[in-house]
Amino acid sequence: MQSNLKKHISIILSMMMVTLFVPTVSFASSNNADTIKYSVDAGDNVDFHEGDFNKVCKELKDENLKYVKFTLPSSSKGVLYYDYKGKDEAKVSSSKKYYYDDDLSIDDVSFLADDDYDGTVTISYEGYDKDGNEFSGEIKITVEGSDSDADTIEYSVNSGDNVDFHEDDFNKVCKKLKKENLKYVKFTLPSSSKGVLYYDYDGKNKAKVSDSKKYYYDEDLSIDDVSFLADDDYDGTLTISYKGYDKNENEFSGKISIAVKDDHDAGTADTIYFSGIEGSNVSFLDTYFNKRCEELTGNSLNYGDCEKKSVKY
Numbered sequence: 001m002q003s004n005l006k007k008h009i010s011i012i013l014s015m016m017m018v019t020l021f022v023p024t025v026s027f028a029s030s031n032n033a034d035t036i037k038y039s040v041d042a043g044d045n046v047d048f049h050e051g052d053f054n055k056v057c058k059e060l061k062d063e064n065l066k067y068v069k070f071t072l073p074s075s076s077k078g079v080l081y082y083d084y085k086g087k088d089e090a091k092v093s094s095s096k097k098y099y100y101d102d103d104l105s106i107d108d109v110s111f112l113a114d115d116d117y118d119g120t121v122t123i124s125y126e127g128y129d130k131d132g133n134e135f136s137g138e139i140k141i142t143v144e145g146s147d148s149d150a151d152t153i154e155y156s157v158n159s160g161d162n163v164d165f166h167e168d169d170f171n172k173v174c175k176k177l178k179k180e181n182l183k184y185v186k187f188t189l190p191s192s193s194k195g196v197l198y199y200d201y202d203g204k205n206k207a208k209v210s211d212s213k214k215y216y217y218d219e220d221l222s223i224d225d226v227s228f229l230a231d232d233d234y235d236g237t238l239t240i241s242y243k244g245y246d247k248n249e250n251e252f253s254g255k256i257s258i259a260v261k262d263d264h265d266a267g268t269a270d271t272i273y274f275s276g277i278e279g280s281n282v283s284f285l286d287t288y289f290n291k292r293c294e295e296l297t298g299n300s301l302n303y304g305d306c307e308k309k310s311v312k313y
Helices: 002-020 049-059 169-178 288-298
Strands: 038-042 045-047 065-070 078-082 108-112 119-128 136-143 153-158 162-164 182-189 195-199 226-230 236-246 250-260
Touching: 038 045, 038 049, 038 153, 049 065, 049 119, 049 136, 078 162, 108 136, 153 162, 153 169, 153 226, 162 250, 169 182, 169 250, 226 250
Parallel strands: 038 136, 153 250
Antiparallel strands: 045 108, 065 119, 078 108, 119 136, 162 226, 182 236, 195 226, 236 250
């Protein structure tokens, strides 16, 4: 009986050992793909790369990709385009197949982020390998909203005076946002009560700036020849919006902030005093007037107007 008991205990221990040493295996789903990630600035577009989608397909299916079908994102976040800014430009259709290494290529698909969106967009897609096997995938696109304050071009001017724009200021913004040189800009015109934008102000080709015209960087019809003439009666800060386009015609939005100072009283000189005897002439000495002029402007006096006033004794 004791022998049978030992045998029974031995069998139980053996079963426990088998149970303890059975390896645990975790099975990952063969249909869930790794996320494809892109980033883009608000108002800009990012191109998809067919190699990214094929890499996912090969990892999951051990086979090359044939095509994908996209689930469209919310239009408030952005739009998927095929051949964006090309001759075949069209919005992507959720019912169409976009191919790897074939016509209607994934390489010609891009996402255009909305101007006002800032956040992450998730786009789902269904992929199919060369044998027709299906898998699911996601694209996550980080959209960075424009930092308008950091990119604002700032100028200052006195009421009734003009300030010239500098093309390098606009090119600097373009290179920061688009990593490319500027091609041209189009201005939104300010309120005429605040001032007027001119092209070639003080030149033979003087004309008011048109909101439909392109003003170029490093080319004729130059941004360098654009200036703002502040209204005589305006005092404050105004903002002028513009659309910029880089060498590849990629668009961005920008702002110009112009501080206008009412400088009408800035030219008032200290009082000049003369003395004389009643009934006699008093001579005005030009040296006194010239001294006041040099103190205020740094230049010699050209001429002056005198206002007659009655004097009572």
